[in-house]
Amino acid sequence: MKLIDGKGLAHTIKEEIAVEVAAIKEKGGKIPHLAAVLVGDDPASASYVRNKVRSCDQCGFQSTLIRKDSSTTEEALLGIIEGLNEDPDIDGFIVQLPLPKHINEENVTLAIDPKKDVDGFHPTNFGRMALGLPSYLPATPFGIVQMLDRYGIETSGMHCVVVGRSNIVGTPMSILLSRKAKVGNCTVTLTHSRTRDLSAETLRADIVIAAIGIPNFIGADMVKEGAIVIDVGINRVDAPERKRGYKLVGDVDFDAVAPKCSFITPVPGGVGPMTVTSLLLNTLKSSKREIYG
Secondary structure, three states: OEEOOHHHHHHHHHHHHHHHHHHHHHOOOOOOEEEEEEEOOOHHHHHHHHHHHHHHHHHOOEEEEEEEOOOOOHHHHHHHHHHHHHOOOOOEEEEOOOOOOOOOHHHHHHHOOHHHOOOOOOHHHHHHHHHOOOOOOOHHHHHHHHHHHHOOOOOOOOEEEEEOOOOOOHHHHHHHHHOOOOOOOOEEEEEOOOOOOHHHHHHOOOEEEEOOOOOOOEOHHHOOOOEEEEEOOOEEEEOOOOOOOEEEEOOEOHHHHHHHEEEEOOOOOOHHHHHHHHHHHHHHHHHOOOOOO
């Protein structure tokens, strides 16, 4: 079993980005500028945004954080988005999810200029991705593709089972791994809560991507010997013995599944850090006008 160290890989890629940004700065070029909008006081969201701002600093990016309380109206948030769309210095921005219940997330996603949609959630970028055109790839699937690439994991001809069909991870992941590309050419099965005999599907998989949001859902009896397992889940479970009173676990029962795997990602320290790195790579592409010119 070989551990896929997402934290270490993210550090390496951020160092590569920092070198490129330093060269851009030396030549008097445009420094990438990422903005983040945080609405409400969700602790996990606040932590994610702090991590993104810190990563910007590490790579030499400019960053802007816009914080609003949970009473912010949808109209006010759409006004903020319009301002960011029109600001020529902002290369890309994200609106951290989840949003307060009175704000329609779909309306917010549609309001973001696709040229600045570095999260890769806008239908324009999703459609371009599906057609194999240049686009900002959704950050988490983009991070997984990089992990498979950098670890030299062969995917061509493999059977990949994706567990979870969200628009953020599962569905785009199924598209990316089925396309004709270096990391791709898989036969993909997209499974979900209505799938009959899910274990039968995952047991046939050479690659399992777990993104269902249920702690320790994938057990040893659901994975064949030598499988590659990518765990996207980040779940808080009670752990009274720990100082914080909880611990983070994935959608995969790591201790039980890992001995059967050829490669596996841990939680934490696996996919999560690569998601942030992918956001930075998309912002760098935006600043260089690589996607939309």
